[in-house]
Amino acid sequence: MMEWLEIRNIDVSSLTNLFQSSFAITPEEKQLSISGKNWGEVDLNGNTLAFLVGSKQAFEVSLADVAQTQLQGKNDVLLEFHVDDTAGANEKDSLMEISFHIPNSNTQFVGDENRPSAQVFRDKIMSMADVGSGVEEAVVTYEGIHILTPRGRYSVELHLSFLRLQGQANDFKIQYSSVVRLFLLPKVLFLLHFYDSSILAIL
Numbered sequence: 195m196m197e198w199l200e201i202r203n204i205d206v207s208s209l210t211n212l213f214q215s216s217f218a219i220t221p222e223e224k225q226l227s228i229s230g231k232n233w234g235e236v237d238l239n240g241n242t243l244a245f246l247v248g249s250k251q252a253f254e255v256s257l258a259d260v261a262q263t264q265l266q267g268k269n270d271v272l273l274e275f276h277v278d279d280t281a282g283a284n285e286k287d288s289l290m291e292i293s294f295h296i297p298n299s300n301t302q303f304v305g306d307e308n309r310p311s312a313q314v315f316r317d318k319i320m321s322m323a324d325v326g327s328g329v330e331e332a333v334v335t336y337e338g339i340h341i342l343t344p345r346g347r348y349s350v351e352l353h354l355s356f357l358r359l360q361g362q363a364n365d366f367k368i369q370y371s372s373v374v375r376l377f378l379l380p381k382v383l384f385l386l387h388f389y390d391s392s393i394l395a396i397l
Contacts, residue, residue: 227252235302236294236315241322255289257323261367263316270295271316273323276369332358342379 201209206223213219227234227250234247244254255275262274274291296303296312303318305311332351339350344364351358357373359366 225250238318238322243319255292257319259289260319260323262365263319263323264364265312265316266293268310269297269312271312271319273319276367276372 210221213221227247229247231247231252234245234252237244237246237251238257241257242254243257245252255273259275260273261276264272264274266272271294272291273294275289277288277290294312294315296310296315298305298311300311300315303311303314305314332353334352336350336352339348340346341348341359344359344361344366346361346364348359348361351360356367356369359368
């Protein structure tokens with residue numbers, strides 16, 4: 195499926211005729227929601243999350259760009275996205291994070307006492323966004339690596355296209371294309387080495 199945005203009204207009929215005559219395809223015109231409402235339903239299809247207000251789509255995001263998911267409180271799920279600051283000066287805006295409030299009364303992601311609706315939603319996102327375990331097998335895993343930024347002890351999984359830092363409270367997915375360099379820093383007082391991954395293209 196391909197999408198075109200900001201097509202002038204006067205060009206719709208000629209483009210429709212072109213697709214019908216050349217490809218035997220009738221393009222579908224989709225009306226977007228511009229009401230400004232921030233409540234609605236989520237449509238998860240493939241690796242795309244679409245937010246619907248009524249029957250109209252308000253926005254959609256690619257789950258392949260999700261770097262981390264966090265459960266905040268009992269009812270909120272935070273999605274953090276990869277940030278590519280190598281895109282150049284023309285890219286002035288980028289989506290950093292988005293938060294969803296999933297009440298326990300939600301009928302789309304039904305939970306229970308031990309697993310609230312927000313957790314059900316987060317688990318679904320993790321399974322579709324390649325931020326959960328088991329989606330792609332790790333090539334190698336290093337356990338108990340001390341990292342300065344983000345601070346903590348992490349399991350470092352090296353996958354074919356990304357690396358994952360798994361800690362007690364956080365789970366980060368970092369694309370190899372975003373890494374500028376890594377530093378191995380000796381810790382004088384301890385027989386430990388710290389890795390500083392703050393020098394990334396995702397600052």
